[in-house]
Amino acid sequence: MKITAIVNGISSQLDTCLEELNSVSENIQVRITQNHGDATLFAQDACNSGTEFIIVCGGDGTLNEGVNGMLMSQNPKCLFGLYPIGSANDYAHVIGGGTISQLIACAKNKTQESVDIGVIRWSAQQRYFCNISAAGIGAEIAATFNARRFKMGIRLNYYSAIIQWLSMYSAPNLEIRIDGKSLRGKTLLSAIGKGVYAGNGLALLPQSELNDGSLGLTIATNVGVIDFIRFQGRLKKGKRINDARVQYLKGTQIEIQVIDGTLAIDADGEFIARIKKGESISYSILKNELNFVRPNTDTRVTI
Template structure:
């Protein structure tokens, strides 16, 4: 099998584990092409090239941001090919994950093991799951797009801090953001106006986890063709602090300040520049249009994984 390994590995230990994995895959008869990223955009370009070359499997080793780049690279090739085909013979590569990031939300969502050898085994021998691409403006995402308070806490945590502290970095950044908590103002439209006014955060989910395990969209299903939307309207800091544990556990849907629904499309129009991310990657602007791409991704999950599906 032809495999492209796209790696964003920060530690010597991870690099050595990946080298061992490549050796073992080659000894098993697979043709493996490793590609290492050095700067933003490398993973997207590598994934686009591998898809165009017609590889059978792309394995991405990195965090949610690197996975997002790879997904965008694959989608770029899909959108250029009639009938949703891809690669040299209209073949769609599968995408496997080796989680090397801080939060690893997508990997957790589909049950990928957190250690490298087991993740490699799952990528090669697991089951392909037909997965939706969410879209916000010109960027695609597999996991969740967040705006407002939570987007800042995820997007502004320094890379060095994340490497040193892991998901605790998001907590620290969240505390800093909470101290300066102010609502944003926007209109949310899905055919008709859902809500217009002040809010603290919103999430548009293709899956359930974001920011290291927060289940803002707990009913999201990765292949149902819908986007789950959660809006948290303005509340006091004390009330928001009370709500945070429920937001993490996915038990917030009955709170009077929470709006939750499933849509095909959503438009968010903010009064001022808004902090928004897609799989943790920043998306700038005041107007954000969300939709579901007509193309699908074959995301590889462990054979015994239990994935929420329609």
């Protein structure tokens, strides 16, 4: 089996990961990222060169880049596995991961699961995502976290960014359409996706499932700092917030149009766009698009 490992070159666990890759008997091509976009190029090149199994060694951002590269290649059905060593491993909390040896054994035995992938379209652009796309304050928080990720601890970085943006964010006026139903108003956060967790373990989409053919949509309106402090216990436990300002929905086609203001967008924690008044962004689903290798044991990451 031809195997390629794409490794996040700035991971704090880089040395441990490389040691494990070198310890297995299989001949693995190892590509180490240095710049934004490297994982996309590496995955596309690997799939076009006949790789049968890609192991992404990183977090949500590295996985997102790798999946986009694979789906842009001539071999978009390559097997995928995750060795979670990122600063945020929110998707791994649901999909699981495994040691390098476990992942290779499962790939050889075809122990895999087909999972859905989300598609984001805006202007003339397109981006795939595995976990969650945040529109609004969530994307601003992610951008702030990524800009200062080496300046403080992961949890402190996330929570300080959340509190900072909750205290200063001006919510845009949006029209959100989900399977023909229209919702209008000022919206703090719209979270769309297949995963459950974002922001280092906050359950923004507890209603989501990996392969049910639908997208989860959570909408939050005028939630403040005190509300977040009050809600975070339930968010960390994967439970819904019982508050009229938070709605949990599911659908297959979602479109967001900016009526007034600007709207930041991310994909799996990576900032991708900012759209303004009169512009829109759409979300759809690719059913069972990603062939994900999952060990039989429960290897979900505890956050």
